[in-house]
Amino acid sequence: MNRFIRAKSSRHATAQRSIILHPHSSSPNNNLTTRQKVAAVVRPTHSSAPALWPLIHRSTKETSASHRFPKRPSPLPIFVAAALLSSPLAKAGEPKQLFFVHGASTHGYGYHAYAAAFRMLARILNESVIGLRATVLQEHDDLTPLATADAIVLGSDEGRLVKELSKQLVPLMAKGIGLGCIHYTLDPGEPRAVAQLIEWIGGAYEQTWSVNPVWEAHFNEFPVHPVARGLRPFRARDEWYYHMRFAPDMKGITPILQAIPPEQTRQGPDGPHSGNSFVRARTGMSEIVAWVYERPDGGRGFGFTGMHSHWNWAQDSFRTCVLNALVWLVGAEVPENGVPSQCPTLEDLEVYLDTPRPETFKVDYFRKLLKQMNP
DSSP states (O other): OOOOOOOOOSSOTTOOEEEBOOTTOOOSOTTSOHHHHHHHOEEETTOOOOOSSOEEOOOGGGOOTTOOOOOOOOOOOHHHHHHHHHOGGGGOSSOEEEEEEEOOOOSSTTBSOHHHHHHHHHHHHHHHOTTEEEEEEETTSOOGGGGGOSEEEEEOGGGHHHHHTHHHHHHHHHTTOEEEEEGGGGOOOSHHHHHHHHHHHSEEOOTTTOBOOEEEEEEOOOOSSGGGTTOOOEEEEEEOOBSOEESGGGTTEEEEEEEOOOGGGGOOOSBTTTBOHHHHTTTTOOEEEEEEEEOTTSOEEEEEOOOSBGGGGGSHHHHHHHHHHHHHHTTOOOOTTOOOOOOOOHHHHHHTOSSOOOTTOOHHHHHHHHHTTOO
16 A cells, blocks of 8 residues: 645745746756756736746755756757647646645555655646646645645555645535545545545445455556556556546546556455455456546546555556546546556666665665556
């Protein structure tokens, strides 16, 4: 299982300013390294200038020199540039606002890495999708900007943010704001929070009904849906939760990823996460591990049970599925061939992690693993 710096403006003493990760800054500090430029680019939050990198909000105690900011990306390949020019989003007016909110990572290097994943996804979206602006917030930041969101994505263990932000989310969901939940966020435990998730995104992990084994899922077929654009058959080993509790009669739900789990994943002893008779009775049946939901009020939801492992972002269809879902979630048009992105290397993925590589990290093993993800 399993950051917003308040700075004094020289002109407005009470103005809030936010760090913007921007690869094409016009800052005069042209001799600075990319990481130094990242830390130097500051502007008032009320500016209307578009941001190509996500807003990364941090508490002052976390802005140390040792923090690893994303490096400057390489130029987009020709095929990606062509895809952007033909994207329906290029004709959009005001940008759609997508906010990521994350809690801490608790499962070690490269696991349950919500902050790292959200920084990566936001950067891809801000660079690749015209008409969408993605912002990354930490759970202890000032979250009042969420009132301007078209969609919100939560990432936290034990569904903590679902419970802690409930009072703030209720009126936003009533307005039709989209909501996405990733991995352990889907398992808030408390019945009331589970019911809210089902109401908002169509499904949730229900203890003693759902299970959370680690297994290699083979995804061979996809629905005719914008979120499935550009997906190709793939396999991914992850902690894929399944036998989720869904809205009655699956009304409004479209399964995006589903696969037949290995039989041994059904045979765990009874427990809130290990196994139950309901799961054991479904031998040989396909299980839904990612879905989208259209609420009766017109709002949209997205549930993705994977992402225990940060390294799976190197799998092209795994990554594209989530990127597509985020574009769909804000009510924008998903490009015909899916949201374009480059396959990250091991080092690319490590850039986003908050902690240094452990001495025991098996570099060769993970490099080989990543190479095998896109045969």
